[in-house]
Amino acid sequence: MIFNATCTSCGSINKTPSHYEGISIKCVSCGHKFVAVDPKDYLFKFHCSRCGGRIEAKEKYRGTMAPCPHCEQVVPVGDYTMSTKKLQEPESKPETAPLITSTPTSKLKRIIRRIFGQ
Numbered sequence: 611m612i613f614n615a616t617c618t619s620c621g622s623i624n625k626t627p628s629h630y631e632g633i634s635i636k637c638v639s640c641g642h643k644f645v646a647v648d649p650k651d652y653l654f655k656f657h658c659s660r661c662g663g664r665i666e667a668k669e670k671y672r673g674t675m676a677p678c679p680h681c682e683q684v685v686p687v688g689d690y691t692m693s694t695k696k697l698q699e700p701e702s703k704p705e706t707a708p709l710i711t712s713t714p715t716s717k718l719k720r721i722i723r724r725i726f727g728q
């Protein structure tokens with residue numbers, strides 16, 4: 611088995627036999643010595659969608675369901691990035707938001723009046 615170990619110095623991919631996993635290898639392009647890690651075993655950090663606690667999970671578990679070590683609720687792994695974007699949206703344009711909603715509403719009322727004769 612061969613896996614792609616990414617060099618921690620230059621970022622180039624080194625095709626590495628699996629028996630070198632966890633062992634320090636020399637990068638083929640820059641010569642930097644780094645520990646070969648299977649990308650599937652990379653740890654990434656995300657926040658629990660229930661309690662907001664920080665969780666570390668392996669890349670291969672991204673998109674799956676796992677129990678949170680803080681609140682013990684089963685939560686989607688790596689899902690929190692999406693919910694933070696949703697939370698940030700109203701903050702960025704608080705003044706333009708009512709203007710956007712008012713126009714379609716009056717248009718909609720006109721359409722409703724035309725259809726139902728109200």
Ligand SMILES: [Zn+2]
Binds near residue numbers: 620621638641642
């Ligand atoms: Zn390198």
Ligand SMILES: [Zn+2]
Binds near residue numbers: 658659662663683
């Ligand atoms: Zn939690």
